[in-house]
Amino acid sequence: MSRMEQNPNKELLLDKKWLNEWNRQKKPRPPLSKNIISAFLGGGAVCLLGQFILNLFISQGMPKELAGNPTITTIIFIAAMLTGLGVFDKMARIVGAGLAVPVTGFANSITSMAIEFKREGLVLGTGSKMFALAGSVIVFGVVTAFVVGIISALIH
Amino acid sequence: MAETVTEKIRPVGKRAGNQSMIMEKKAVLAAAATVAGPKEGSGPLAEHYDRIYPDNLLKEGSFEKAERRMLEETCFLALGKLGLSPDDIDFFIAGDLLNQIISSSFCARKLALPFLGIYGACSSLVEGLSLGAMLLEGNFAGRILVATSSHNCSSERQYRYPTEYGFQRPGYSQQTVTGAGAVVLGSSLEEGPRIESITIGKVVDPEIKDPYNMGMAMAPAAADTIYRHLTDLGRDADYYQLILTGDLGEVGKQLNEDILARKGLNLLNYTDCGIQLYYPHQKVHAGASGCACCALFFLGKVYKDMLEKRLGRVLFVATGALHSTTTYQQGESIPAIAHAVALEI
Known part of the structure; x- marks a missing residue:
């Protein structure tokens, strides 16, 4: 057998089957129930805040259909603010998906990239890197909206 | 036609087995210095570090510059313990985690020493010690400075997510250490391990x-x-x-x-x-x-x-x-x- 054909792992101590078994048995698992409960409570708190802001806009005389947009904008502003103050990542470490799934996660991904890359300048840094994490959300959001839009047009 | 060489040619004497080398002159770790970031500085080994920084930026403009300064300072601290200046060193061997090992190269610019940049990720320190010991063994140098550094924020940014990005890390994940270490390798005349x-x-x-x-x-x-x-x-x-x-x-x-x-x-x-x-x-x-x-x-x-x-x-x-x-x-x-x-x- 030539040198190229030899199994490079032949002489090593590694037994892949044994390692997979070890992985299954001993690798620490995420504390699922704790994560789910904290995500539920955290996400719920964001929604509660959203509802409170929405009601505030409506009580100021804004029509119910139009009050949604300024509510989302306010939530985005709060999330971006907390990111800038260095608090958001500490909160997200506890509640996880509770902050990642609502619009707060989206705002955080954009703001954190903008802050991180500001040292590369406005053009090569902040401007071009800002949407590096959120970009796929936008692209696939638009694609999904397009597909759903066509299906809905065909049905009606 | 030349004869094909089938057996690996090994020098006798200093080699042991397939992968090991036995040193005859035995390079000495004559002095060592460490500097640490704030999180490491509030850890259990705080008393052992030569310098602890109160923040991650060290008043520099970026995390990369901060890492570079940590590396420079730890090099000068290690030299200072023996009362040496960079001129007394024959080689500077260093490696770090950042792309193109910039912390090491830019630090070498400041030290102005013959420089060998290495990359072994987190194994860089031992890789550097090994190469340094072999250079000393071969009488190519009298004293060698070996150093390495890493910075939590510059690594997170390069390998994973921005520092302010919020997410839950899995339980088996690890924290990249902010700090740097340098060691002066000398000949067997000096004291040390x-x-x-x-x-x-x-x-x-x-x-x-x-x-x-x-x-x-x-x-x-x-x-x-x-x-x-x-x-x-x-x-x-x-x-x-x-x-x-x-x-x-x-x-x-x-x-x-x-x-x-x-x-x-x-x-x-x-x-x-x-x-x-x-x-x-x-x-x-x-x-x-x-x-x-x-x-x-x-x-x-x-x-x-x-x-x-x-x-x-x-x-x-x-x-x-x-x-x-x-x-x-x-x-x-x-x-x-x-x-x-x-x-x-």
Whole structure:
């Protein structure tokens, strides 16, 4: 057998089957129930805040259909603010998906990239890197909206 | 036509087994210095660091510049302990985690020394010590400066997410250490722990694809190198008063022990640098990682223990994960390497 054909792992101590078994048995698992409960409570708190802001806009005389947009904008502003103050990542470490799934996660991904890359300048840094994490959300959001839009047009 | 060479040609004498070398002149770790970031500075080893910075930026413009300054300062601290200036050094060997090892190269610009930049990820310190010891063995140098650094924020930004990005890290993930370490290697005339033998490791790939699971990706490489070292030199594990792995963390340490136990090697005097740098309440999950992880524990604590004769023989095995963001985004697994140096005093 030539040198190229030899199994490079032949002489090593590694037994892949044994390692997979070890992985299954001993690798620490995420504390699922704790994560789910904290995500539920955290996400719920964001929604509660959203509802409170929405009601505030409506009580100021804004029509119910139009009050949604300024509510989302306010939530985005709060999330971006907390990111800038260095608090958001500490909160997200506890509640996880509770902050990642609502619009707060989206705002955080954009703001954190903008802050991180500001040292590369406005053009090569902040401007071009800002949407590096959120970009796929936008692209696939638009694609999904397009597909759903066509299906809905065909049905009606 | 020339005859085909089928057997590997090996020099006799200083080689032992397939991967090890025995040093005759025995380079001496004449002085060592460590600097640490704020989180490491509030950890259990705080008293052992030469300098602790109150913040991660060091009043520099960026995390990369901060890392570079830590590396420069630790080099000058190590030189200062022997009353040396950069002019007394023949080679500067350094490596770090950032792309194109910029911390090391830019630090070398300041030191203005003949420079060998190395990359072994978190194994860079031991790789540097090995190369330095071999240069001294060959009489190519009288004194060599070996240094390494890592910075939590610059690494997170390069390998993972921006610092302010909010997400939950898995329980087996590790914290990249902010800090730097430097050591002056000198000839056997100087006082200090001596490098007695070296084992250069192979790249081992357990086919782990999760970039948070560094401990498991690197443990097989560490186990392989420890096993080769002991068989090459015909030693038992209890020959050493301490066997030290670089930055496997809790998960990797357990895997390393389990792999070696299958081969009939039970490590009694064994610990990992990754589980020594932080208190449990500092919430670093499975432990510490990064070039500075083994630098801070080994050069900070173990080095002093050896000087004060609390430890006589130490096997220092540093591990490195050799992936990049490109390889893991393209779905490739994480290969790893481990190098070992045996020290005695």
